[in-house]
Amino acid sequence: MSNVRVLVGTRKGAFILTADGKREKWNVSGPHFAGWEMYHVKGSPADPNRLYASQSSGWFGQLIQRSDDGGKTWHQPGTPPGELPAPGPPKGTSNKFVYDVSAETGKPLTTHQFYDGTQHPWEFKRVWHLEPSLTDPNTVYAGVEDAALFRSTDGGENWQELSGLRGHGTGPMWQPGAGGMCLHTIILDPSNPDRIFIAISAAGAFRTDDGGKTWTPINRGLYSKYIPNPTAEVGHCVHHVAMNPLRPGVLFMQKHWDVMRSDNAGDSWQEISGNLPTDFGFVIDVHAHEPETIYVVPIKSDSEHFVPDGKLRVFRSRTGGNEWEPLTKGLPQSNCYVNVLRDAMAVDSLDRCGVYFGTSGGQVYASADAGDSWAPIVRDLPAVLSVEVQTLDSEKSTHGG
Amino acid sequence: MIHVILPQHLRTLARVGSEVTLEVEGPVTQRSVLNALEARYPMLCGTIRDQVTQQRRPFLRFFACEQDLSHEPPDAPLPDSVVSGAEPLIVLGAIAGG
Numbered sequence: 001m002s003n004v005r006v007l008v009g010t011r012k013g014a015f016i017l018t019a020d021g022k023r024e025k026w027n028v029s030g031p032h033f034a035g036w037e038m039y040h041v042k043g044s045p046a047d048p049n050r051l052y053a054s055q056s057s058g059w060f061g062q063l064i065q066r067s068d069d070g071g072k073t074w075h076q077p078g079t080p081p082g083e084l085p086a087p088g089p090p091k092g093t094s095n096k097f098v099y100d101v102s103a104e105t106g107k108p109l110t111t112h113q114f115y116d117g118t119q120h121p122w123e124f125k126r127v128w129h130l131e132p133s134l135t136d137p138n139t140v141y142a143g144v145e146d147a148a149l150f151r152s153t154d155g156g157e158n159w160q161e162l163s164g165l166r167g168h169g170t171g172p173m174w175q176p177g178a179g180g181m182c183l184h185t186i187i188l189d190p191s192n193p194d195r196i197f198i199a200i201s202a203a204g205a206f207r208t209d210d211g212g213k214t215w216t217p218i219n220r221g222l223y224s225k226y227i228p229n230p231t232a233e234v235g236h237c238v239h240h241v242a243m244n245p246l247r248p249g250v251l252f253m254q255k256h257w258d259v260m261r262s263d264n265a266g267d268s269w270q271e272i273s274g275n276l277p278t279d280f281g282f283v284i285d286v287h288a289h290e291p292e293t294i295y296v297v298p299i300k301s302d303s304e305h306f307v308p309d310g311k312l313r314v315f316r317s318r319t320g321g322n323e324w325e326p327l328t329k330g331l332p333q334s335n336c337y338v339n340v341l342r343d344a345m346a347v348d349s350l351d352r353c354g355v356y357f358g359t360s361g362g363q364v365y366a367s368a369d370a371g372d373s374w375a376p377i378v379r380d381l382p383a384v385l386s387v388e389v390q391t392l393d394s395e396k397s398t399h400g401g
Numbered sequence: 402m403i404h405v406i407l408p409q410h411l412r413t414l415a416r417v418g419s420e421v422t423l424e425v426e427g428p429v430t431q432r433s434v435l436n437a438l439e440a441r442y443p444m445l446c447g448t449i450r451d452q453v454t455q456q457r458r459p460f461l462r463f464f465a466c467e468q469d470l471s472h473e474p475p476d477a478p479l480p481d482s483v484v485s486g487a488e489p490l491i492v493l494g495a496i497a498g499g
Contacts, residue, residue, distance in 0.1 A: 035410060059460040059494045060410060060448040076414075079444045096452040 003392040009038035012382035023368040047137035054127040077156035100163035113175040131186035143183035147200040162212035170234040177201035202237035218266030240342040244286040254284040272321025283345035292320040297340040306337035330374035343386035358384025404489035415442040429484040432475040464491040
């Protein structure tokens with residue numbers, strides 16, 4: 001019998017929601033790290049009991065937490081779980097994210113574009129997204145603000161920047177979106193261990209084919225009328241990118257405005273917004289077994305971050321885009337004004353694909369029938385920042401969400 | 402022994418009560434007290450001062466003996482009553498909502 005474990009990051013703590021394969025009765029654990037902003041919690045595909053969490057606070061900065069038992073207990077990597085460390089020099093470097101400025105490994109980028117167009121120094125603020133390796137529980141990638149990609153190969157104890165990304169040369173043209181200049185999407189290609197896709201608001205999407213040494217902007221076909229050159233190589237506010245592991249060359253993107261797809265690993269993009277009521281939004285995800293079935297949650301506009309017409313609707317396309325149907329059964333269809341943030345949707349890999357998303361109003365909705373109907377797992381959490389799901393089969397995970 | 406009072410979230414992180422007691426070698430300053438605190442409780446590294454710049458986090462303050470020491474140089478001696486253990490060094494979160 002399979003189980004699912006939903007990992008929820010909120011403005012004031014993390015929650016773990018578990019159910020059996022029917023996904024009807026849920027157990028709620030939390031808040032973990034009560035009072036802290038939990039931007040992201042994600043499990044290792046190689047070891048489902050290994051979880052990583054990004055914990056941050058405007059007062060106390062960034063912390064990384066790790067669980068080795070599926071979220072029952074947590075510790076900061078490098079700090080022994082459940083006991084105080086032996087006296088001695090501090091070993092707590094799991095929250096030390098230092099930009100690489102060495103001439104050998106990273107071109108010393110010192111500035112990026114600020115909101116007003118002036119150049120601004122790079123300053124670390126927080127970790128937005130943690131992406132565990134597909135094969136090694138101790139290897140994990142972190143997407144951070146100000147935008148950069150870090151990697152740990154020792155279970156999160158130490159982090160090194162993959163500085164070729166910032167060293168690409170376009171850094172001075174990157175600029176923050178409304179939420180900050182964040183690297184929020186990291187996709188590891190299951191068919192090619194050297195290929196990684198990332199996305200940054202507001203720089204765009206990038207791809208490496210050599211394990212992170214060098215990077216290529218993959219934004220051809222994007223059109224953003226809010227930047228001086230709407231078809232520029234970089235500067236696009238990409239909100240999220242999703243991939244079905246069964247077809248790693250096909251990518252789906254929710255841009256600031258516009259829903260896009262690429263059939264050539266990002267070399268070019270085509271718009272697939274079709275009949276959506278608005279093509280602004282944050283989340284996008286792909287059905288676990290049907291690579292042409294995709295989900296978005298349209299948001300009214302970039303100045304009105306809530307669903308249009310007071311109706312919470314997931315839109316599903318079974319044709320890879322352009323033709324969309326609203327999914328409303330079980331979702332509020334009046335007086336609803338929530339947002340769904342970019343990392344707040346995930347899918348499980350059970351035979352009947354489950355789809356999950358969390359809202360700024362603290363609801364986490366689940367569908368056990370690929371979106372046909374929905375029910376809230378919880379209704380009153382703090383504002384949801386991220387949702388991930390693990391499909392656990394006989395104590396093993398088969399899909400990281 | 403030096404007494405340090407931590408804000409609630411840092412007590413939870415360090416798994417301690419409201420006050421911790423530290424042995425500090427040499428001159429008792431903000432820097433030496435924080436060095437001793439982080440050596441004893443490495444999970445606090447980076448939470449009170451930046452790991453790289455060693456600058457106090459902007460939303461934290463240091464109080465002792467009814468004085469705001471936040472803007473004193475990190476190597477300035479702390480008040481005698483803190484050095485003697487009669488008064489604690491208080492690490493306080495700024496009141497900024499949230």
